[in-house]
Amino acid sequence: MSKHILLLGAPGAGKGTQSKRLAAEFDLEHVTTGDALRANKDMDISYMDTEFDTPRAYMEAGELVPDAVVNEIVKTALSQADGYVLDGYPRNLDQAEYLSEITDLDAALFLDVNEEELVDRLTGRRVCSECGTSFHVEFSPPAEEGVCDACGGELVQRDDDSEDTVRERLRVYYENTEPVVEHYRERGELVEIDGEGTPDEVFDEIVDAVDDE
Template sequence: MSESQPNVLLLGPPGAGKGTQSVNVAEEYDVPHITTGDALRANKDMETEYGTPREFMEAGELVPDPVVNEIVAEALSGGEGYVLDGYPRNTEQAEYLADITALDVVCLLAVSESEIIKRLTGRRVCKECGANYHVEFNPPKEEGVCDECGGELIQRKDDTEDTVKERIRVYHESTEPMVEYYREAGVLEEIDGDGTPEEVWAELRETIDAAI
């Protein structure tokens, strides 16, 4: 485990492996893994001038940027170092983040569209116990049947090819300007995300070590 506790932001399209690599970063550098969803759930009753996150979540509405910003600021105030995953989502949030903390490095997990589609459309989940599989990378012993409980394996609605392509389109539309923001700030490093999780982690760790 590294003795340094860096401030790391991971960016990348859906299916890039941000969650997997964030866990690696958190364990290697002994820093908290902060996601927007976790931060909102942990502080859902936090009062802001716009209301509490719970009010928006229970109404099925998107939590507005100012509320998300305050929640993330609270999550970042807990100590030294962090790995951020899923925030910021736009340049306005990126500018707010720059006002409250200094990033050591922003790592973009660059993955080709064909690889993303292969990864996400191949995912299967057990209807009964929720165990996860992949038709190519982590297949069950018997096709369509969960190894754990014998339940039926299904493809989630948001893992169909049309839905995945739409998620990629939305990512490019909303997140690409932020990628340019960090590139212009001189803190963006691109990681080849098409490799195996082990290959991606080796390059990511090397990149973070070089930045700190």
């Protein structure tokens, strides 16, 4: 039977990596808000009484796509998936309540990682200025410090990986998305995963949790 899995966690908790592995392990669709938006950017939303008639228009104007539009896109993506791992949605309580109206979850998993560990993970990323390959000073360092293994280009820290920017991203997450975690915890649906182990340890714990559902 196909599974419906929600993966929650702060930026840097490893949701993207673990979602992809989980989707492959159980033969599920990996549904992310970003991918769903890109796949449906020309969807006709003129009937929704929004500022623009397509998601693309919001994206090209550099504006946030409204919740109502994101909800509709996620609904479309989930309806087309036999089973799924949902990653990056819901981001707030309204979206969580909408999600419960359109689908039933088999598991809501939360990757629990403390803030200082998240900051270390996010500020440690280095990107090649030439080819864009990503490294991490601790978890996947280049053979030679500051030099890209792939092309020999200079490795740089992106502006959005600076400590100030990372802490602001986390502040926004705690303000908006922590209540979503609490929502599933109060409903007795949340499975808490220790996200501070190695990627393999975390994955094994996730698989055990899904198998138990």
